[in-house]
Amino acid sequence: KNEVEQSPQNLTAQEGEFITINCSYSVGISALHWLQQHPGGGIVSLFMLSSGKKKHGRLIATINIQEKHSSLHITASHPRDSAVYICAADRGTGNQFYFGTGTSLTVIP
Amino acid sequence: NAGVMQNPRHLVRRRGQEARLRCSPVKGHSHVYWYRQLPEEGLKFMVYLQKENIIDESGMPKERFSAEFPKEGPSILRIQQVVRGDSAAYFCASSADPYGYTFGSGTRLTVV
Numbered sequence: 001k002n003e004v005e006q007s008p009q010n011l012t013a014q015e016g017e018f019i020t021i022n023c024s025y026s027v028g029i030s031a032l033h034w035l036q037q038h039p040g041g042g043i044v045s046l047f048m049l050s051s052g053k054k055k056h057g058r059l060i061a062t063i064n065i066q067e068k069h070s071s072l073h074i075t076a077s078h079p080r081d082s083a084v085y086i087c088a089a090d091r092g093t094g095n096q097f098y099f100g101t102g103t104s105l106t107v108i109p
Numbered sequence: 110n111a112g113v114m115q116n117p118r119h120l121v122r123r124r125g126q127e128a129r130l131r132c133s134p135v136k137g138h139s140h141v142y143w144y145r146q147l148p149e150e151g152l153k154f155m156v157y158l159q160k161e162n163i164i165d166e167s168g169m170p171k172e173r174f175s176a177e178f179p180k181e182g183p184s185i186l187r188i189q190q191v192v193r194g195d196s197a198a199y200f201c202a203s204s205a206d207p208y209g210y211t212f213g214s215g216t217r218l219t220v221v
Contacts, residue, residue: 033210035212040217041214041215042200042212042213042214042215043152043200043202043212043213043214043215044212045210045211045212048210086151086152088152097152097154099144099151099152099153100151101150101151102151
């Protein structure tokens with residue numbers, strides 16, 4: 001079993017839909033990161049969370065430390081949001097993340 | 110732009126050659142991490158370095174792979190005698206302390 005599990009693995013949405021990607025982890029963490037990877041492109045850090053909720057534009061990330069669960073929400077989705085979204089658990093020891101396998105999102109116009 | 114710079118973006122090597130991947134961290138960042146993404150797989154940790162020191166190399170293959178982060182210059186991930194299974198995207202990230210990571214755009218290595 002992976003230390004970090006994401007769902008769904010693949011997601012197709014119509015433009016404008018509200019999207020939720022879930023992440024559950026089984027290890028102790030100091031923070032949880034959401035990353036975005038475009039096809040053939042690099043990785044962008046979207047959020048780093050240790051508690052509560054953060055918002056940046058149309059993106060919202062939440063974390064429940066007790067339940068070891070985080071969600072990434074995209075409001076009013078757009079085709080340019082099409083990418084792989086990766087959840088990464090930061091052990092806080094400075095030496096490594098545990099990565100989820102990613103959620104591949106396709107937003108259709 | 111003060112982001113993490115990785116070069117080259119794409120690297121093609123024949124089996125048996127050496128591959129050198131470079132990562133210039135964000136200015137002022139002293140922590141560098143290397144990750145590998147095999148085709149159709151997630152990211153996997155390889156090595157964590159601070160200036161002139163390897164802190165954790167638990168994710169590095171035991172043979173042919175080495176990494177350094179010298180006092181001056183970029184961090185280098187070196188793969189000797191490459192094989193087809195080394196074909197992957199290699200990402201570097203840096204941080205000023207163990208938080209606030211910035212990722213590079215990656216180097217895509219193809220072994221032919």
